[in-house]
Amino acid sequence: MASSETTMSKADFPPEIVHLFRKRFTYDKQASWQLPGAFEILTSEHKEFDHLLSQKESLNGVKNLLSDKKLDDWHRHTSFTNKAGRIVPEVRRQANAELCTQAWCKFHEIVATYPLIPDSAIWSYEINTIHLCEAPGAFISSLNHYLKTKGVRGDWNWVANTLNPYHEANDGLMMIADDRLIANTLPWWYFGPDNTGDIMTLKYLKGLQQFVANMSAIHLVTADGSFDCQGNPGEQESLVYPLHYCEVVTCLTTLSFGGSFVLKMFTLFQHSSINLMYLLNCCFQEVHVIKPGTSKAGNSEVYVVCLGYIGKEAIQDQLTKMTSHFGEEIGSKALFSHTSLPDSFLESHNKCCTFFYKYQTETIHENLQLFSHMGKEEKSHLDNLRAAAVSYYMENFQVERILRKHWLVRNPRVGCNLNARWMGTRNRRTDTFNERKQLEALTWDEKVAHGYFNAWLKDHIQGNLGQDSFLEGSTSDLSYENWYFLQGQRLTRIHSSPFCDSELLNAFNETIENCCSGEVGSFLLPDCPSCSLQAADSLVSQLLERVDNGHHILVIGASSVYDVLNRRQFIAGLLESPTPCSPFSVLHDGDLVYQQQLLQHVLCALNRLQSGGTLVLPVLCSLTRFTAGIVYVLHHCFKVIGFSCPTSNLTPGTNAVVLCWGYCPLPGPVLQELQQLKQLVDQLVTSKETKQVLEFVPMEELLKGPFLEFLWDLNSAIIKHNLHMIGRHETEKESCNSDPVLKRTKVKHAS
Numbered sequence: 001m002a003s004s005e006t007t008m009s010k011a012d013f014p015p016e017i018v019h020l021f022r023k024r025f026t027y028d029k030q031a032s033w034q035l036p037g038a039f040e041i042l043t044s045e046h047k048e049f050d051h052l053l054s055q056k057e058s059l060n061g062v063k064n065l066l067s068d069k070k071l072d073d074w075h076r077h078t079s080f081t082n083k084a085g086r087i088v089p090e091v092r093r094q095a096n097a098e099l100c101t102q103a104w105c106k107f108h109e110i111v112a113t114y115p116l117i118p119d120s121a122i123w124s125y126e127i128n129t130i131h132l133c134e135a136p137g138a139f140i141s142s143l144n145h146y147l148k149t150k151g152v153r154g155d156w157n158w159v160a161n162t163l164n165p166y167h168e169a170n171d172g173l174m175m176i177a178d179d180r181l182i183a184n185t186l187p188w189w190y191f192g193p194d195n196t197g198d199i200m201t202l203k204y205l206k207g208l209q210q211f212v213a214n215m216s217a218i219h220l221v222t223a224d225g226s227f228d229c230q231g232n233p234g235e236q237e238s239l240v241y242p243l244h245y246c247e248v249v250t251c252l253t254t255l256s257f258g259g260s261f262v263l264k265m266f267t268l269f270q271h272s273s274i275n276l277m278y279l280l281n282c283c284f285q286e287v288h289v290i291k292p293g294t295s296k297a298g299n300s301e302v303y304v305v306c307l308g309y310i311g312k313e314a315i316q317d318q319l320t321k322m323t324s325h326f327g328e329e330i331g332s333k334a335l336f337s338h339t340s341l342p343d344s345f346l347e348s349h350n351k352c353c354t355f356f357y358k359y360q361t362e363t364i365h366e367n368l369q370l371f372s373h374m375g376k377e378e379k380s381h382l383d384n385l386r387a388a389a390v391s392y393y394m395e396n397f398q399v400e401r402i403l404r405k406h407w408l409v410r411n412p413r414v415g416c417n418l419n420a421r422w423m424g425t426r427n428r429r430t431d432t433f434n435e436r437k438q439l440e441a442l443t444w445d446e447k448v449a450h451g452y453f454n455a456w457l458k459d460h461i462q463g464n465l466g467q468d469s470f471l472e473g474s475t476s477d478l479s480y481e482n483w484y485f486l487q488g489q490r491l492t493r494i495h496s497s498p499f500c501d502s503e504l505l506n507a508f509n510e511t512i513e514n515c516c517s518g519e520v521g522s523f524l525l526p527d528c529p530s531c532s533l534q535a536a537d538s539l540v541s542q543l544l545e546r547v548d549n550g551h552h553i554l555v556i557g558a559s560s561v562y563d564v565l566n567r568r569q570f571i572a573g574l575l576e577s578p579t580p581c582s583p584f585s586v587l588h589d590g591d592l593v594y595q596q597q598l599l600q601h602v603l604c605a606l607n608r609l610q611s612g613g614t615l616v617l618p619v620l621c622s623l624t625r626f627t628a629g630i631v632y633v634l635h636h637c638f639k640v641i642g643f644s645c646p647t648s649n650l651t652p653g654t655n656a657v658v659l660c661w662g663y664c665p666l667p668g669p670v671l672q673e674l675q676q677l678k679q680l681v682d683q684l685v686t687s688k689e690t691k692q693v694l695e696f697v698p699m700e701e702l703l704k705g706p707f708l709e710f711l712w713d714l715n716s717a718i719i720k721h722n723l724h725m726i727g728r729h730e731t732e733k734e735s736c737n738s739d740p741v742l743k744r745t746k747v748k749h750a751s
Contacts, residue, residue: 017388020083021109021396023291023359025352027281028344035282036340038317044327044337046271052350056269059300060234062361065368077371084294086386087393095399097145098407099181103138103224103453104145105294105393106303107262111146112397114288114305116260121219125154128215130208130254132199132247134223135162137181137387137408139262143220144408149400159212161187162200164197165416165498166699168590168624169489172496172506173228179498183415183703185408195488199225200246202326205253217256223247223263236300240265241272242330249322250277252283257311266300270354275335277352278345280306283315289352293389297363302356304681305440414703416498444514453727456720461531464542465717466643466656471635471710475664478636479701480673485680486695491590497623498703499711500719508719509586525725532651536560539657543614546640546661552613554605558650558657561616573608575601583655583722588619589627592692596681602630603674606637606666615660618651621718622711629697631658633674635707637666645717654662655718 035041066074077086084105091108092100110116121127127147131139140158147156165175165182182189190211191197192204199205212218225243227234244265251261261284268277268289281287287306295301312319325333370378393399404410442450493509496502527533539561547570548555553560556575565572589595598619605615615638622628635641639662647657666674677696684692704710 012025013392014385014388016385017083017392020297020389021293021295021392023356024113024367025289025355026275027287027289027348027352029281029285029287030342030344031340033278033282033345035279035315035318036336038321040337040340041321041335042333043331044334044336047338048271049269049274049338049346051354052269052274055353056267058235059267059269059357059361062364063233065364069371074371078298078367081367081370081382082296082384082650083385084389084393086390087294090394091392091399094394095401096404097141097143097399097402098409099136099138099141101136101138102294102296102738104142104439106292107139107142107222108146108394108399109292109294109397110290110303110305111143113290114260114307114355116220116262116305116307117147117152118219118260120256120258121217122152122154124216126216127152127154127156127220128212128218129156129158129220129222130212130218130251131158132158132221132223132250133162133243134160134222135165135176135182136178137185139222139224141181141408144406145402146305148406149545150401151722155325158188159208160185161191161208162197164191164195165496166625167191167488167694168491168494168713169195170198170496172194172502175496177416177502179415179703180412181409183700184412186698186700195486199250200242200326200330202323205250205323205326208250209254212254217258218254219256220260220262221251221255223251226264226266237267237270237273238251241270241276244273244276245335246326246725248279249319249326252309252312252315252319253323255309255312257309257313261304261306261308263304263306263310265302265304267356268302268349269679272331273336274341274346274349277304277349278336278341280304281345283310284308285310289356289538291356291359293393298360298367300356300360312680414700414705416703416708418429448730453723453731456723456727457731458726459720460528461533461646461721461724463532464534464538465645465721466713467542469710469713469717470640470642471706473637473639473641473662473664475636475639478633478667478670480667480670480696482701483673483696484698485677487684487691490592490690491587491618491624491694493586494588494590496625497715498625498699499708499714500623500627501712504716504719508723511723511730512584512586515584515726515730525729527649528725528728529725534644534647536564536650537645539647539650540564542644543616543659543661544568544570544732547614548612552610552615553616555616556601556605557618557654558616558647560650575604575608583620583653584726588623590624592681592685594620595624595626595692596678596685598627598630599674599678599681601670602633603678606663606671606674609663609665611663611665612616613663615658615663617658617660618647618654618656619658620653620655621715623715625695625697625699625702626693628702629695631711632697632702632707633666633670634658634660635710637664638662639664643717645714646721655722658714 004717019661087105088100091097091105097104129143137160140160163170163175165179188210192201193207194203225247227240227243229239232239244263247263255261265273268274276285284306286306288305289302290305309597411511494505497505529730536558543553553565553570553572554575555565555572559574562574563573600619603606605617609615617634619627622631638660642659643656644659645656648655651657675694681693
């Protein structure tokens with residue numbers, strides 16, 4: 001460590017650093033703090049406390065001073081003024097910490113400050129924990145580090161939850177993109193009966209109870225959930241309350257007697273939050289609120305630490321009433337009325353709110369002052385404080401080094417984060433809050449007029465997209481023994497995909513929703529004169545480059561390609577293609593009937609092909625796990641696969657063709673498994689149930705690097721070309737509508 005970071009005595013640390021790590025409040029619990037009966041709870045309307053509401057308005061007034069600041073400029077500034085800003089990289093370096101993030105350091109600070117692991121767990125040599133809203137998994141890796149370095153003996157079993165980053169119905173912008181831990185520890189993550197990972201449903205709570213039923217006791221529950229509230233930061237507390245309610249009730253339902261709970265919250269001014277804090281104070285022997293020093297001092301984030309649970313048996317009636325309000329009713333009624341809250345509790349809670357309000361507003365004002373003026377003296381002072389914060393953290397929270405063999409994931413093999421194309425796909429917002437609100441207020445036509453499509457308008461296709469994207473087959477490692485048919489609620493929209501950039505998919509979905517009538521809805525977009533669409537002769541030439549003489553070529557759907565092959569006297573067969581779908585649907589390849597037909601045609605082709613044969617398969621895209629599974633099968637039974645895009649002129653109603661060379665017949669058991677899958681899909685199509693098969697190849701297999709990159713290339717090519725075509729159409733339409741002469745000409749032609 002540098003000389004400026006050498007060990008100091010506590011008396012030597014600057015007061016600013018001591019205060020940074022002493023933002024803690026403890027409720028002075030009284031015997032009179034008792035839960036009301038079940039018949040009294042969730043019966044009252046919400047009624048705010050005026051003095052706390054005025055404090056909220058005052059804090060929002062201070063936050064509003066940031067509304068005209070560019071987000072990237074302000075983030076860069078507050079990252080520098082963050083006195084704890086050097087701690088994360090230093091802990092990563094010195095302690096060899098796994099998945100070391102700000103959240104990792106916050107949790108280590110908490111677990112080193114409070115006795116989260118009850119003595120009963122340590123004595124029994126078995127520690128069981130649940131981690132809600134945990135992505136990407138920093139609390140888990142931090143706890144693992146703590147247990148390993150502190151010599152806590154015994155078996156540690158954990159279960160984690162988050163919004164499933166691989167479920168197509170989940171909004172990609174609501175999830176954490178980092179899946180390094182998730183992808184490599186999937187058996188420990190419980191996503192619920194519907195596979196979404198949404199804890200705000202009663203079916204998830206019941207499913208979780210069954211999932212952890214074999215654990216002897218649950219000693220610790222953590223909940224680190226939040227929503228993106230950038231669109232309305234002043235109402236973060238009320239927006240996140242339904243999630244906090246579900247996190248608390250889930251904890252109280254699963255935690256064992258004497259256990260601990262750590263809950264992330266924000267400001268605590270509103271009646272809903274006050275009620276949750278009273279509930280926790282009645283259910284635990286001790287309740288503390290801490291703002292970790294490694295949490296950015298200018299935000300509202302705090303952690304509620306609850307110790308010594310009284311047990312669910314003591315509050316069973318109240319819990320039954322609270323769980324009945326999961327779903328749409330969350331937050332519609334107040335948990336407790338004003339008369340249920342003792343004056344002594346309200347007095348203690350008011351002190352808590354004032355305590356953290358003071359620190360946050362002071363930090364914002366300080367950052368604003370430094371934003372206007374940051375001289376050499378100020379920079380030097382901040383540098384010294386940041387160095388001192390590292391020393392304080394390492395010394396006071398006793399961070400010790402861990403060997404890699406003690407990590408949870410020693411050699412990560414799969415995951416979107418291991419794909420270089422995936423990293424950093426979320427663009428950091430560079431606009432101000434005011435600019436974002438102005439953009440949200442624009443109509444679709446105004447967005448088009450302001451250049452919404454500019455990024456894609458010049459992206460003309462000059463030949464075959466995909467001509468450099470080939471994937472060598474791996475026919476020897478098809479581990480079909482691990483396949484399972486995961487069913488879930490039938491998809492109505494593809495919100496996200498692990499096989500595509502989230503921003504790109506969101507742009508495509510927004511475009512489809514605003515351009516789904518007329519020509520676009522019927523996929524009758526005029527050709528772009530600057531694009532060179534793939535011709536049948538060109539595609540055949542590409543095919544024949546890798547085809548050995550005498551080997552059979554099977555074409556699905558693309559009759560023009562089949563005709564060219566026949567003219568060139570190649571042995572070719574033609575299968576009917578899946579019924580054309582609109583390539584402009586937010587359901588994309590998630591339609592159950594489309595998936596049924598795709599699977600049917602692939603199975604038919606594999607049964608007809610001979611060893612060494614070639615297959616031409618038209619596809620809409622491969623955004624779902626189901627279609628990705630089919631491509632995965634092709635990857636494992638052909639020596640090489642590639643794709644060609646765009647091909648809508650060759651195979652109407654599709655966007656691309658997957659090209660497969662060198663067929664290696666599948667083992668009998670694999671074909672039997674695929675036949676069983678087909679039978680299940682056929683049943684679901686005709687069934688009154690609204691379910692479909694979401695996944696049949698394990699996600700760990702679909703996330704392997706080269707295969708993941710192939711799907712990434714395929715989906716990106718398809719979406720970018722479609723955005724180019726729709727953008728050209730919409731921009732021309734906008735120009736025509738804004739030009740009086742063109743507009744009159746258009747009306748004349750229409751009549």
